[in-house]
Amino acid sequence: MSMPDTTTPPPETAPAPSTATLPMAKALNKGLRQAMLNDPKVLMMGEDIGPLGGVFRVTEGLHAEFGEKRVLDTPLAESGIIGTAIGLAMRGYRPVCEIQFDGFVFPGFDQITSQLARMRNRHEGGVIMPVVVRIPYGGHIGSIEHHQESPEAYFAHTPGLRVVSPSNPHDAYWMMQEAIASDDPVIFFEPKSRYWPKGEVDLSISGTPLHASKVVRTGTSVTVVGHGAMVSVLLQAAELAAAEGISLEVIDLRSISPIDYAPILESVHKTGHLVVAQEAAGFVSVGSEIAATVTERAFYSLEAPVLRVSGFDTPFPPAAVETHFLPSPDRVLEAVDRALAF
Amino acid sequence: MPVTSNDAPVRTLASPTVQLLATDGTFAPSESAAEFLPYFDRLTEADYRAFYRDMVVVRKFDTEAANLQRQGQLALWVPSHGQEAAQVGSAHATRPQDHVFPSYREHVVGMIRGLDMVDILRMLRGVTLGGWVPEEHGNFHLYTLVLASQTLHATGYAMGMQLDGATATGNPETDQAVIVYYGDGASSQGDANEALVFAASYQTPQVFFMQNNHWAISVPVSRQSRSPLYLRAGGFGMPGIQVDGNDVLASYAVTAKAMDDARAGHGPSLIEALTYRVGAHTTADDPTKYRDPEELAYWVARDPIVRFRSYLEGLGIEREFLDSVDEEAADHAADVRRRALEITAPDRSVIFDNVYAEPHPLVVEQKAWLDAYETSFDGSES
Numbered sequence A: 001m002s003m004p005d006t007t008t009p010p011p012e013t014a015p016a017p018s019t020a021t022l023p024m025a026k027a028l029n030k031g032l033r034q035a036m037l038n039d040p041k042v043l044m045m046g047e048d049i050g051p052l053g054g055v056f057r058v059t060e061g062l063h064a065e066f067g068e069k070r071v072l073d074t075p076l077a078e079s080g081i082i083g084t085a086i087g088l089a090m091r092g093y094r095p096v097c098e099i100q101f102d103g104f105v106f107p108g109f110d111q112i113t114s115q116l117a118r119m120r121n122r123h124e125g126g127v128i129m130p131v132v133v134r135i136p137y138g139g140h141i142g143s144i145e146h147h148q149e150s151p152e153a154y155f156a157h158t159p160g161l162r163v164v165s166p167s168n169p170h171d172a173y174w175m176m177q178e179a180i181a182s183d184d185p186v187i188f189f190e191p192k193s194r195y196w197p198k199g200e201v202d203l204s205i206s207g208t209p210l211h212a213s214k215v216v217r218t219g220t221s222v223t224v225v226g227h228g229a230m231v232s233v234l235l236q237a238a239e240l241a242a243a244e245g246i247s248l249e250v251i252d253l254r255s256i257s258p259i260d261y262a263p264i265l266e267s268v269h270k271t272g273h274l275v276v277a278q279e280a281a282g283f284v285s286v287g288s289e290i291a292a293t294v295t296e297r298a299f300y301s302l303e304a305p306v307l308r309v310s311g312f313d314t315p316f317p318p319a320a321v322e323t324h325f326l327p328s329p330d331r332v333l334e335a336v337d338r339a340l341a342f
Numbered sequence B: 001m002p003v004t005s006n007d008a009p010v011r012t013l014a015s016p017t018v019q020l021l022a023t024d025g026t027f028a029p030s031e032s033a034a035e036f037l038p039y040f041d042r043l044t045e046a047d048y049r050a051f052y053r054d055m056v057v058v059r060k061f062d063t064e065a066a067n068l069q070r071q072g073q074l075a076l077w078v079p080s081h082g083q084e085a086a087q088v089g090s091a092h093a094t095r096p097q098d099h100v101f102p103s104y105r106e107h108v109v110g111m112i113r114g115l116d117m118v119d120i121l122r123m124l125r126g127v128t129l130g131g132w133v134p135e136e137h138g139n140f141h142l143y144t145l146v147l148a149s150q151t152l153h154a155t156g157y158a159m160g161m162q163l164d165g166a167t168a169t170g171n172p173e174t175d176q177a178v179i180v181y182y183g184d185g186a187s188s189q190g191d192a193n194e195a196l197v198f199a200a201s202y203q204t205p206q207v208f209f210m211q212n213n214h215w216a217i218s219v220p221v222s223r224q225s226r227s228p229l230y231l232r233a234g235g236f237g238m239p240g241i242q243v244d245g246n247d248v249l250a251s252y253a254v255t256a257k258a259m260d261d262a263r264a265g266h267g268p269s270l271i272e273a274l275t276y277r278v279g280a281h282t283t284a285d286d287p288t289k290y291r292d293p294e295e296l297a298y299w300v301a302r303d304p305i306v307r308f309r310s311y312l313e314g315l316g317i318e319r320e321f322l323d324s325v326d327e328e329a330a331d332h333a334a335d336v337r338r339r340a341l342e343i344t345a346p347d348r349s350v351i352f353d354n355v356y357a358e359p360h361p362l363v364v365e366q367k368a369w370l371d372a373y374e375t376s377f378d379g380s381e382s
Helices: A024-038 A062-066 A078-090 A106-116 A152-156 A169-181 A230-243 A262-271 A286-297 A319-325 A329-341 B031-040 B045-070 B084-092 B107-112 B117-124 B149-164 B190-202 B229-236 B248-263 B293-300 B304-315 B319-341 B361-375
Strands: A019-023 A042-046 A071-073 A094-098 A132-137 A162-164 A186-191 A198-202 A214-217 A222-226 A248-252 A255-257 A274-281 A307-311 B099-101 B178-183 B206-212 B240-244 B269-274
Touching: A019 A024, A019 A169, A024 A042, A024 A062, A024 A169, A024 A186, A024 A198, A042 A078, A062 A071, A078 A094, A078 A106, A078 B149, A078 B190, A106 A132, A106 A152, A106 B149, A106 B190, A132 A169, A152 A162, A152 A186, A152 A255, A152 A286, A162 A169, A169 A186, A169 A198, A214 A230, A214 A262, A222 A230, A222 A262, A222 A329, A230 A248, A230 A274, A230 A329, A248 A262, A262 A274, A262 A286, A274 A286, A274 A329, A286 A307, A307 A329, B031 B248, B045 B084, B045 B107, B045 B117, B045 B248, B045 B304, B045 B319, B084 B107, B084 B178, B084 B206, B084 B248, B084 B269, B084 B304, B099 B149, B107 B117, B117 B319, B149 B178, B149 B190, B149 B206, B178 B248, B190 B206, B190 B229, B206 B229, B206 B248, B229 B240, B229 B269, B240 B248, B248 B269, B248 B304, B304 B319
Parallel strands: A042 A071, A042 A094, A094 A132, A132 A186, A162 A186, A222 A248, A222 A274, A274 A307, B099 B178, B178 B206, B206 B269, B240 B269
Antiparallel strands: A019 A198, A162 A255, A214 A248
C-alpha cells in the first residue's frame, strides 16, 4: 500500500502509552470524540444521535459535550442527511453521518452514489468531500427486516467512495479517526454484532493504515479472508481447524475499497488455498471480486479454486432462521475442506 | 391564469400573483405587490438597462448555442428562451457574498454572477463534467443534472453559513444567503421536499426559487401538482410567494425581499415564478408532439423581453441604447461561437484524475495500464 500517512492524524501531544479495554461501540464513541476535539469542523449528523446518543449509543455524550451545533439531530430523511452533508462539506465541514440501520441507507443511495462519490471529479479536483457515512451493518442480532443487511458491495462498486469496516475495538477507534481525516468520502460499515464484545484498544498508536488488510492469525494450509463481524467467525473456524490439524491463516480485510491485496497474495503464495467469507449475498459480491483478482494475480500459486462462503442469494431471512443463513465457523470449514480436497 | 394542456383543470385560488408590469409593459402593480414596492424602488435606470441587456444577450446566446448543437458542435443544448425575466430578476437580487445553486437552465444567472458563457458550453460539448470553479465565478455552483439534488446541497451549504456565523449578523453588506434554482418538475422529487424540511427545521438563510415553466419535458405541471406550487411552502412552515416570472421587475423585487430576509436571519422562503419554456426541454425533444400551439401562442404574447422593452420605451429610454444592446448580443453570441469551436478534447488522464483526493490503487493501476496500452500502438497520440 502506498497510502499517504496523512490519513493518520498526528497526536496533538507526545503520546503516553495507554490502553483501554472497551466494547467497539465505546471505542467508536471515543474515536468520534477525539476527531471532534482534533478538528472543530467535524460534525455529527443523523437520526436520534443527539440526547439519545443513537440507537446503538455510539454518539452517547457527544451532544452534551459539543452542543447541538456540532451534533445535529436531523429530520428523519436519509437523502436529506447525505445531501446536506455534501453542502456542508462544500462549505469546509467534515460531516459524519449516521445511518440508523443498514437497510435504511437506500433512501440516501442516490445522494451517495450520484453526488457524494462524484462531486470531486465533477469539480475537476476543486473540492474535497470529507464525509463519513457510518452504517451499522450485518446480522447475528435477531432483528427484523432491513436491520441485518450487508450492502457493502453497492458502495464498493461506486468509484469515488472508500469503504472500510473494522472487526475489533482497536481498529474501530483508529479507523474512525482516519476515515474522518480522509479528504475522500468513506462509507464506514460498523459490524453491529461486534458492538458489545470488549477488546484491548491501544490509544497511543494505530499500527495499521486505514486501507491496509492485516493477517490476524498466521497459518499454513488455507488462507481465509473476511471483514467486520466475519473476522471473529474466521478466528473461531481457525481454532476448530487447528484441533483437527488444519492451519488457517486469517486475514482481516479492514478495507473493502480499496482492497489491500498484498497480504492476501503473499498468504496465497504460501498456502495455495483461499476461502473468502462474507454475510452478503455471494452474487456480484466483494468475495467474488477478491476471487477474480486473486485468480488473476496468483493463478500459479493456487492449488484449488478460490471458494466463497456467503449469505444466500435471498433477502435476509426472518431472524428465527438467520443461523442457517449466516456463514458459521462450520460453513467456513466446509469450504476449507472442499478447497483442500480439490 | 396560464392555461395548461392537462385534461383536468388545475384548481386555482384567487390569484395573488405578484406583478409590477402588465403584459403590455405598463407599470401596474398588483395588490399583492404592495410589500415589494420598496424593493422595486431600489432600482435605478442603470439597473433597468442592465436587466434589459442581460435578457437580450442571453436570448441571443441561447439561439446561438442551439445552432451549435444542431451543427453537431454540442452534445445537447438546454434552452432558456422565455425564462429570462425570472432568471435575470432573481439573479440581480443576489449580492456578491451569496451562493447560487443552479439546476441546469440558469445560463444568464451564471453570466450575471461572472461566468464566461463558454464555460457552460464546455460541459455540453463533452469535455468536462463540470466546467468552472464556483468560488472564482460569483459563487455560482456547478449545474446538477439529477433533478433537485442541488436543493439539498444548497440547504447544507446554508447550514454551513449559519455554523460559520456568516449570516444574520445584522450587516447586509456581509451577511450571506443561498438561492437555489429548481423547477416545477423537480418539485416532485423527494430531495426537493427533504430540502424544504431541513431548511425550515434549521431556518437556513435560503431562497428556493422555483421556475414553474409549466412543462417537465412533455408532462404538464398539472401532473406534478393539483394546487399552486407556492402553496406548498406553507406546509413546510415557510413563506411562499407566487410571482409573474415574465415580469423582470417583479421577479427582482420578490427575490430581493426574500434574500434580504434570509440574510437577516428570518429563515427560508419559496418563490414560484410563473413562466414558460418557449423552446424544447432540450434539443433532444420536439414540443410540437405534446403541446397545444394555442398555449404556446398565449405565452409568446407574454414575452418577457418584449414586455420590458415596452416599459423602457414608455420611460423614454433612447432607441440607440436598445439598438446597441442588440448589437452587443450579436457580438457576444458570435464571440461565444468562435471560442466554443476552439474547445478541444482534454487529455485522457481526466478519466482518472480527481476521482479521489488521495491515491486509490485501482485507479492508479488502471491509468498506468491505459497509458501503456495506448502508447503500444505505432503512431498513437499520447
